Amino acid sequence: MDESMGPRRVLVIGGGFGGLACARHLAHHPEFEVTLIDRANHHLFQPLLYQVATASLAAPDIARSLRQVLEEAENVSVLMDEIETLDREGRQAIGQSGRHYVWDTLVLAVGAQTSFFGNDAWEPHMMGLKSLEDAQGIRRLVLSNLERAERSEDPEERRKWMTVGIVGGGPTGVELAGAFADLIHRSMRNEFRSIDTRQLRVVLVEGSERILEAYDEDQSEYARRRLERLGVEVKTGTRVADVTEGVLHFQGGEVLEARAIIWAAGVEANPLTRQLGVELADRAGRVTPLPDLSLPGNPDVFVIGDLVRMSDSEGKAVPGVAPAAVQMGKHVAKVLLGERHPGNLPESRPPFRYFDKGLMAIIGKNAAVVKSGGLRLKGYFAWLAWLLVHILFLIGFRNKLVVLLGWSFAYVHDQPGARIIVHRPRDARKEPVEPT
Amino acid sequence: MDESMGPRRVLVIGGGFGGLACARHLAHHPEFEVTLIDRANHHLFQPLLYQVATASLAAPDIARSLRQVLEEAENVSVLMDEIETLDREGRQAIGQSGRHYVWDTLVLAVGAQTSFFGNDAWEPHMMGLKSLEDAQGIRRLVLSNLERAERSEDPEERRKWMTVGIVGGGPTGVELAGAFADLIHRSMRNEFRSIDTRQLRVVLVEGSERILEAYDEDQSEYARRRLERLGVEVKTGTRVADVTEGVLHFQGGEVLEARAIIWAAGVEANPLTRQLGVELADRAGRVTPLPDLSLPGNPDVFVIGDLVRMSDSEGKAVPGVAPAAVQMGKHVAKVLLGERHPGNLPESRPPFRYFDKGLMAIIGKNAAVVKSGGLRLKGYFAWLAWLLVHILFLIGFRNKLVVLLGWSFAYVHDQPGARIIVHRPRDARKEPVEPT
Structure with a gap:
C-alpha cells in the first residue's frame, strides 16, 4: 500500500x-x-x-x-x-x-x-434482549399479557397469562426480574379490577447454584433475598431441558407455564x-x-x-x-x-491493557451490588453508585438531565412512565395470535 | 331496566x-x-x-x-x-x-x-398520521430514506430518496412540513457526507387555494411564507389524481416522485x-x-x-x-x-353547548398562528401561546417537566433527540424492501 x-x-x-x-x-x-x-x-x-x-x-x-x-x-x-x-x-x-x-x-x-447454544428450535418461543426491538417486544408482550388476563373471564386462562419466566441469573436476568417485580407488584398494583397482580409470578431460573456468579457469594445471597422480597421466585440449580410454546421444561421433568419467556442465559x-x-x-x-x-x-x-x-x-x-x-x-x-x-x-505496536473498573448490577429499586477491586458494596449506597455511574455515562444521550428527571419522577410517584403498548406496524390493529 | x-x-x-x-x-x-x-x-x-x-x-x-x-x-x-x-x-x-x-x-x-375518500388503492403507497404506530412508521421511513440516499453511489437514485411529499394543507400537514424542514435543513445539515441535505425537498400539496383554510387569509399567507423560508415547497390549488408507489400524480398531468408520501388530507x-x-x-x-x-x-x-x-x-x-x-x-x-x-x-336533559377556545397551529420553530374569538396572533407570541397551552394540556403525561426540558434542550441545541430508527419487530434485521 x-x-x-x-x-x-x-x-x-x-x-x-x-x-x-x-x-x-x-x-x-x-x-x-x-x-x-x-x-x-x-x-x-x-x-x-x-x-x-x-x-x-x-x-x-x-x-x-x-x-x-x-x-x-x-x-x-x-x-x-x-x-x-x-x-x-x-x-x-x-x-x-x-x-x-x-x-x-x-x-x-x-x-x-x-445465543441458544445449539437449541435454535427454542428461539420462536422466547425473547432475547440485545436490541431496542427486543426491548420493545418484551414490553409489548408482558403488558399485553396482563391486558389479556384482565380481559379474560376464565380464571384458569387468566392464570396462564400471569407468569413471566426469565432464564439466566446474570446481571440482565436479575435486573429484568427486579424491575418487572417492581413494576407489577408495586407500580401497577391498584390498576386492575379483575386480576390480583400479587398473583403474577416473576420466576428467575438459573442453572448454577447461585445468581450473579461473577460477584462474591454474600452479594449473590443478598441479591436473592432482595429479589424474593420483591416477589420474584428464584430457582437456582435449575437447568432448562426444552422450551415449547408457553412452557419451560426443566431437567428432572418439572415444567413452568409462562406466556412470556425471556432468555438472558447467553x-x-x-x-x-x-x-x-x-x-x-x-x-x-x-x-x-x-x-x-x-x-x-x-x-x-x-x-x-x-x-x-x-x-x-x-x-x-x-x-x-x-x-x-x-x-x-x-x-x-x-x-x-x-x-x-x-x-x-x-x-x-503496544499491547492492549485492560483497566478493570469493576462490576455493578441493580436489583429493583434502591438496591444494587458493586464489586470493584477490593471494594464490595450492596444495598442503597451501591444503588446510588450505580445511578451516578449510569447518569455520567449517558452524556450526550437524549439528555441526561431529562432521563434523570424522568427517573426521579417515576421514583417519587412509583409510576414508570413508558407503560404503553405500541403495536407492531403493518398489523397495528391486530394483536399477536394467542398460543392455544 | x-x-x-x-x-x-x-x-x-x-x-x-x-x-x-x-x-x-x-x-x-x-x-x-x-x-x-x-x-x-x-x-x-x-x-x-x-x-x-x-x-x-x-x-x-x-x-x-x-x-x-x-x-x-x-x-x-x-x-x-x-x-x-x-x-x-x-x-x-x-x-x-x-x-x-x-x-x-x-x-x-x-x-x-x-380516509382516502374512496381511493383505497392509494393506501399502500402512503402513510396517515393517527396513531403512535403511524408516527413511528413515518419517522422510520423518512430517516431510512435519508440513510439510503447517503449510502447510494448513484446520484439519480439518491435524488429519489430525498423527497418527502405531504398531501393536505391543514394543521397536520403544515406542522409536519415545518418540523421536517427544520429537522433536515437545520438540525441534520452537517451530518451527511455524500448528500447535501439542502437538496432534500419537502413538498406540501393542498387542493384549495390556500393552506390553513380555517384561519384568516393573512394568517394562511403568513404560514406559507414561513414554510417557504424553511425550505418547504408549498403547492396550493393542486389536486391529487392518483398515487402509485413513490409517485404523486396531480390533476393536469404533473407528477412528483417522492419515496415518502404522507396523507394528511382527510x-x-x-x-x-x-x-x-x-x-x-x-x-x-x-x-x-x-x-x-x-x-x-x-x-x-x-x-x-x-x-x-x-x-x-x-x-x-x-x-x-x-x-x-x-x-x-x-x-x-x-x-x-x-x-x-x-x-x-x-x-x-340539557343540550350540549360548545365553548370555542379557538384554533392554533405551529409552523416550524418560533412561529405559529392563533385564532380565538376576536384574537388573531401570528409569529413568536403565537408560538409561545401554543407552547404554553400544550404544556398545560400535557398534565399527567410522562411528566410535563420532562417533556418541557426535552424540548428546551432540543431547542437550544437544535438537536431533536428522538432521531432513532427502531426497526420493525420480527424482521428487525431486514430493511423494508425497496421499491424498484
Whole structure:
C-alpha cells in the first residue's frame, strides 16, 4: 500500500461501544478516512436496555443517532447497512444493500447476539434482549399479557397469562426480574379490577447454584433475598431441558407455564467472526487476536469488544462489558495513530491493557451490588453508585438531565412512565395470535 | 331496566379525549359501573403526534397508560380490546377477543381514522398520521430514506430518496412540513457526507387555494411564507389524481416522485358508526345526535367526539378538535349523573353547548398562528401561546417537566433527540424492501 496515495481508509463495522470509541479517537485526523457502518442508525446504551423492556425509559432515552454523535468529525462517514460478507483478499466488505466497502484497515466491532447454544428450535418461543426491538417486544408482550388476563373471564386462562419466566441469573436476568417485580407488584398494583397482580409470578431460573456468579457469594445471597422480597421466585440449580410454546421444561421433568419467556442465559459473537479466516477461540464464536488486537498474520484487521476472547498483557481475562469494548476501541485508534508516519512499523505496536473498573448490577429499586477491586458494596449506597455511574455515562444521550428527571419522577410517584403498548406496524390493529 | 338491580353499567368505547373525559367524570360515583374499552392501552395526546413523527418526542412522551390515569377510579374498569360488533338489540358490544360487553348505557367515542375518500388503492403507497404506530412508521421511513440516499453511489437514485411529499394543507400537514424542514435543513445539515441535505425537498400539496383554510387569509399567507423560508415547497390549488408507489400524480398531468408520501388530507369516522342503525350525516361516516348527544329514539346510546357532525344549541358547528371531544364527554357524564335518581326523566336533559377556545397551529420553530374569538396572533407570541397551552394540556403525561426540558434542550441545541430508527419487530434485521 502506497501511503502517499491519500488518507488511509479505515472501515469500522459496528457502532457499539468499541466501534464508536475507535471512530471518535480517529476523528479530526485527516490522515484517516473513516467509514463507520452499523445496521442501526443509532448507538445504543445497552446497560439500560432492561429499563426500556420494563417500561421505565423510552427507546430514544438510551439511543443516540450515530450521525449526531459524529457530526463534527469531518473525516468520519456514517452509513447504515448490514455487512453480510467479508472479502479479506479483496479487502472489502459487502452490505445487504449490495454496496462494497473497501478498506486499508478493518476494525470489526459487531458485538454479541443472543445465543441458544445449539437449541435454535427454542428461539420462536422466547425473547432475547440485545436490541431496542427486543426491548420493545418484551414490553409489548408482558403488558399485553396482563391486558389479556384482565380481559379474560376464565380464571384458569387468566392464570396462564400471569407468569413471566426469565432464564439466566446474570446481571440482565436479575435486573429484568427486579424491575418487572417492581413494576407489577408495586407500580401497577391498584390498576386492575379483575386480576390480583400479587398473583403474577416473576420466576428467575438459573442453572448454577447461585445468581450473579461473577460477584462474591454474600452479594449473590443478598441479591436473592432482595429479589424474593420483591416477589420474584428464584430457582437456582435449575437447568432448562426444552422450551415449547408457553412452557419451560426443566431437567428432572418439572415444567413452568409462562406466556412470556425471556432468555438472558447467553450470548455469542456475531457470526461475521467466521469469515475472518482464523480459528474460533470458543463455541461462542469469539476469536483471540494478538496482544495489539490485530489478527495473526493480518496486521490490518483488528477485532474488538464482545467478539474477543483474550487475556490482557498482565494475564487478566477481559470480560464482555462496555468499558472493555471502549478501551479496545481506543487502543486500536492509538495503534493506528502511531503508524501515521512510515517510520513506525507494526512490530512496535503496544499491547492492549485492560483497566478493570469493576462490576455493578441493580436489583429493583434502591438496591444494587458493586464489586470493584477490593471494594464490595450492596444495598442503597451501591444503588446510588450505580445511578451516578449510569447518569455520567449517558452524556450526550437524549439528555441526561431529562432521563434523570424522568427517573426521579417515576421514583417519587412509583409510576414508570413508558407503560404503553405500541403495536407492531403493518398489523397495528391486530394483536399477536394467542398460543392455544 | 330495574334501577334497583345495582349500578348502571356504562360502556365507554374509546379512550381518546371524549371517552376518557366521560369516564373521569363518572369516577367515584358508585351508582355507575363504568367499563372503558380501547384497542390501545394508552390515551394519546394526538395534537403532538407530529412531533413523534418528526423525531422530536419519544412515543411515551405523548401517551399515557389508561389504567394509570384511572387507577383511583374504583368504579371504572379499563379493558384493552377492539370492538368489532355493536349488538343494539342485545345491548352488548363484541370485541376482537370474543368477549361480550353488556351495557345499560353506551358511549361511543371511537374517533376518526385516516380516509382516502374512496381511493383505497392509494393506501399502500402512503402513510396517515393517527396513531403512535403511524408516527413511528413515518419517522422510520423518512430517516431510512435519508440513510439510503447517503449510502447510494448513484446520484439519480439518491435524488429519489430525498423527497418527502405531504398531501393536505391543514394543521397536520403544515406542522409536519415545518418540523421536517427544520429537522433536515437545520438540525441534520452537517451530518451527511455524500448528500447535501439542502437538496432534500419537502413538498406540501393542498387542493384549495390556500393552506390553513380555517384561519384568516393573512394568517394562511403568513404560514406559507414561513414554510417557504424553511425550505418547504408549498403547492396550493393542486389536486391529487392518483398515487402509485413513490409517485404523486396531480390533476393536469404533473407528477412528483417522492419515496415518502404522507396523507394528511382527510379523516372519516370509525366505521362502527355504521352499526348504530341511524342515517349517516355525511360521507365521512359521521352521525348527528340529538342536542343531548344521544341518538334519536335511543336515549341510552350516546355518540361523541370526532364521530359527531352537529351544530350546538346556539347554531355553532362543532369542529373535530380535542376540546370539543372533552366537552362532549363531560356533557354525557353530566346527563347521566342527573339521572341517577328515578325522578329525572330524559326529556329534562340539557343540550350540549360548545365553548370555542379557538384554533392554533405551529409552523416550524418560533412561529405559529392563533385564532380565538376576536384574537388573531401570528409569529413568536403565537408560538409561545401554543407552547404554553400544550404544556398545560400535557398534565399527567410522562411528566410535563420532562417533556418541557426535552424540548428546551432540543431547542437550544437544535438537536431533536428522538432521531432513532427502531426497526420493525420480527424482521428487525431486514430493511423494508425497496421499491424498484
